[in-house]
Amino acid sequence: MKSSLPYHHVTHTLFNISTKRHSSSTTLDIFRNVRSAEQVHSFNAAQLKAADDQTQGDVFPWLKGLPEVIITGRANSGKSSLFNAVLGRKDLIKTSSKAGKTRRLDFFRVGDAPGKLILVDSPGYGDRGRPEWGLLFDSYVQKRKELRRVYITFNARHPINVRDQQMLAHLSRTLFEALSTSWASSLESGNPRLPRITQIQPVITKADHLPASTTEAQLVVDRLKKEVHNAVRDALEGSETGRIGVSSVELAKLMCLSPLVTTLKMNPPFGIENVRKNIVEACSLTG
Ligand SMILES: Nc1nc2c(ncn2[C@@H]2O[C@H](COP(=O)(O)OP(=O)(O)OP(=O)(O)O)[C@@H](O)[C@H]2O)c(=O)[nH]1
Ligand SMILES: [Mg+2]
DSSP: OOOOOOHHHHHHHHHHTOOOOOOHHHHHHHHHTGGGOEEEEEEOHHHHHHHHTTOSSOOSOOOTTOOEEEEEEBTTSSHHHHHHHHTTOSSSSOOOSSSOOOOSEEEEEESSTTOSEEEEEOOOBSTTOOHHHHHHHHHHHHHOTTEEEEEEEEETTSOOOHHHHHHHHHHHHHHHHHHHHHHHHHHHTTOOOOOOOOEEEEEEEOGGGSOSSHHHHHHHHHHHHHHHHHHHHHHHHTSOGGGGTOOHHHHHHHHBOOOEEOBSSSSSOBSHHHHHHHHHHHTTOOO
16 A cells, blocks of 8 residues: 655645635634534435426525535545545545445534534536536536535546546636626626625645655646646636626636645644635635
């Protein structure tokens, strides 16, 4: 079995892709009782189909309007494991070495009831994904007002592939359409307000699989960062971003954040505090 990288190696990589710093006291506050997190709901493709016949709106459960973040990524890229780590739990969420474990949207409340925010785990895409899971994810991203940020995982061991590019393209167009619609309605209301951009946060998981040389590891991270950004930029080029007064290049920069790097094969797991801070910031809960 391949041994884990030395701690300093991944630390170095993480520092080099410098991420925004946030007040850690608020983060600690929100995640202080992280172990009290609970699953508060789940929603599967069959429920979506049944509900869609009744309404065109948000069909997902009302969770007191708490801010939500959702995670996506290729099947088996480590989405559910990452959320377990963020929640300081080993197996609140079921994980598996076999792709296709998560088959529905699962909603987890962070903190004691009524909670501060909701993490939404979702099924993976790619060869082991299913079309109905894609519809479920799409419906959530298109309709959910509480959505604050979309996390997308990339296994450090695998280069980005065409399915990742398709997902990034689809996601950025969907988020742009939502932005454009809320801009149009704010114009109509006679009270134009710059809409909030729902951002995409890439997360490189399984960083223990990055090459052992720091330079090579950095190259992998930089390449992924560039490819993800380019996929978003190219997708937005085909959208009429001028409608909201920005170029596709500008919007891509605003919409797609720099990747975070994590590995759970260290004790304690690496990069998790940064993911927590990022979630807290996405939910506008920083003090
Ligand atoms: N080496 C390594 N393996 C990891 C890491 N994180 C998760 N894994 C493993 O990756 C496998 C898949 O993890 P999951 O969290 O179930 O992945 P998922 O993306 O939720 O998978 P699906 O629900 O099937 O789409 C499991 O065997 C985990 O133990 C990590 O940081 N390093
Ligand atoms: Mg999963």
